[in-house]
Amino acid sequence: MTVSSVLVVGGGIAGVSTVAELRKSGYAGELTLVSVDPFPYDRPPLSKEYLAGGRDLESIALQAPEWYAEQRIELIGDALVEVLDPEAGTVTLLDGRELSADRIVLATGGGSRWPDVERVVRELLDHPTPGRGLPVSTTGIHTLRSAEDADALRGVLLPGARLLIVGAGLIGAEVASTARKLGCEVVLVDPADPPIAAAVGIRVATWLHSLHSVHGVETVTATVRKVESTRSGVMAHIEGEPGPRTFDAVLFAVGMGPDTILAKAAGLDVENGVLVDGRQVTSHPDVLAVGDCARRRGHRRVEHWEAALNDGQRAAATILDIDPPPETAPWFWTDRYDLHVEVVGEMREPDAEHTTVVRGTLGEPPFAVFTLRGEHVIGAVSVDDPSAAKAARRMIDRGVDVRASDLADPGIDLRKLLRGAR
Ligand SMILES: Cc1cc2nc3c(=O)[nH]c(=O)nc-3n(C[C@H](O)[C@H](O)[C@H](O)COP(=O)(O)OP(=O)(O)OC[C@H]3O[C@@H](n4cnc5c(N)ncnc54)[C@H](O)[C@@H]3O)c2cc1C
Structure with missing residues (x-):
């Protein structure tokens, strides 16, 4: 069957890559991109230049505003898909609108994980909003996935502010570096010693981790047992320490979880990601999944920018029934200090x-x-x-x-x- 309409749910790099590649490969049918945000923007700057205050949201847009019209892509911004019906080939938006397409591509990314610590903000965990991750912090306790999260964190990264970062992985380390540039006092806690050894090897990981103290960050090898929001700041109980310490803000940078809400509710195969085959097709032949929300059967889930871009290109090739671009060795980058x-x-x-x-x-x-x-x-x-x-x-x-x-x-x-x- 010739595909004459494609709808993509999620305006991250994976979703934008899918629509861009479809047009680049000559697809002339209807193309719709539903984005929670007013326009799709890039995430890597959120822990780097954007958090440092050097960029605004427009400057990290994935495409110029006129690009969507030029490419005849209907961008439905500020919209959330609430229901996916693979059999009917439809999605229903939060405002009740129903849209149909021959192929639906899930590019819903994911949200920050919370560790299993006690918090006074328990309700945040109990009521995550689909597609929007967790509500932006009003309690001094932060995660970092969206521009709203970055804005909220940026608001507290004032010179002299005391910041506790829980998790010294890629994002935790990048924020530590940015926060030091902004003049904050930073404590970085992670039970792994050294963190990210599996990704870069122990020797490089050890050296990279040592850079934190060179730049004035206090590193602690431990687990954070409990954080509490109080009037005078956020109290954190760090394993092995005699009493709690008080911070102006705490960032949990302990990884992300794939957003599989729509897929699960629609009965698609989901296991630590929406399961896809090597062509990005889910357990329903008309629904594909790409980027951080997806996991190839039998493989580990990947959470990197270029992998999401490549998934989108592969999905486009599948929809058009053409050869996908050749697969290359996985690659990612990170910046610190x-x-x-x-x-x-x-x-x-x-x-x-x-x-x-x-x-x-x-x-x-x-x-x-x-x-x-x-x-x-x-x-x-x-x-x-x-x-x-x-x-x-x-x-x-x-x-x-x-x-x-x-x-x-x-x-x-x-x-x-x-x-x-x-
Ligand atoms: C702070 C930060 C820094 C990073 N730095 C790097 C880096 O230096 N190098 C690197 O390789 N990678 C980096 N990454 C990882 C990289 O950004 C991700 O791998 C990439 O963004 C994944 O793209 P995606 O399109 O799959 O998902 P996302 O970027 O998460 O986009 C998915 C979008 O779908 C939306 N959505 C979800 N559900 C719905 C719904 N029901 N309806 C409508 N929309 C929905 C979400 O709100 C979101 O906007 C970083 C990530 C973060 C958070």
Whole structure:
């Protein structure tokens, strides 16, 4: 059946990538994008430049306002899809409007997770709003997923403000860095030592984590047991400490959970994400899912910007029944303390099968660390060296053989190794 109408639920990078790719690939039918926000904007700046106050919402828009009309995309902003009916091919908006389409793409992203600690704000947890995550903090207790969250957090990041960040993963670390730039006193608590070791390897993770104290952040390896909003601030009980400490604000940066509300209610297969096949198709043939809300069957769920973009492109190819773009090694970036970190593929600790190779000097950017299995690169982390990450990605994708000693030698051009020359 020829597809003549497509409706995308969710205006994040995955949803926008889907509609953009459909038009780019020649799809001429009806195209509708339903967005909770007035217009789709990008999320990575929310913990970086936007939080620092250097950007406004318009400047992080994913597309210029006129782009939607030019592309003949009906953008329905400030709208929430409340019901999905896969059999009827319809969605119902919160205002009661019903829209139908031949294919529906779920691009609903997700919301910040709360850890299982006692809080006086229990009602926030009990009443999350679908598609909007958790209500914006009025209690000094924050999460960070939306621009509204970032605005609320920005409001308290005044010079001298005491901020507790629970969770030293990618977002927690980025906010610590931004908050220090804004002159806040920051305490960063995480039970993992070092955090993010699985993503970047223990050595790089240890060095990255040590940068917090270099920049005046107090790091604590522990769990936060309880937080309470009081008139004089937020009291936090940190494991192992004799009494509570008081902060002006607490940010929970303990990960995100996929927004599967619509899919679940519609009876689609859901398990830590809306389950999809390699073509982004859910358990209903006319419904696809992309980005942070989706998980490919048999795989781990991915929560990175480029993966969401790629999902959208794959979904568009599926809808048009054309070949999808080739899959590449996974990649993401993160920025902290003016350093740009890129991660590609899979980092492993050295063992009988795997070797770690440092190019440059670990801890003295620019440098890169590679994981090899035999003579194949399977992962890399670069700090202030994007070309190393780019080359590593090509090595992984092409499966070229490299010698560890060549990789380690900054005098040898990585592009040469890519061509197989030594
Ligand atoms: C603060 C922050 C910093 C980040 N930094 C990085 C980074 O440096 N590098 C990196 O690789 N990744 C980063 N990420 C992750 C990256 O932003 C996400 O992977 C990406 O945004 C996922 O895109 P998405 O479109 O799947 O979901 P989202 O961006 O979450 O968009 C989904 C949209 O759908 C809406 N929605 C949900 N339900 C409904 C409904 N029923 N009706 C209508 N709309 C609905 C949501 O409100 C949301 O607007 C960061 C994320 C955050 C929060």
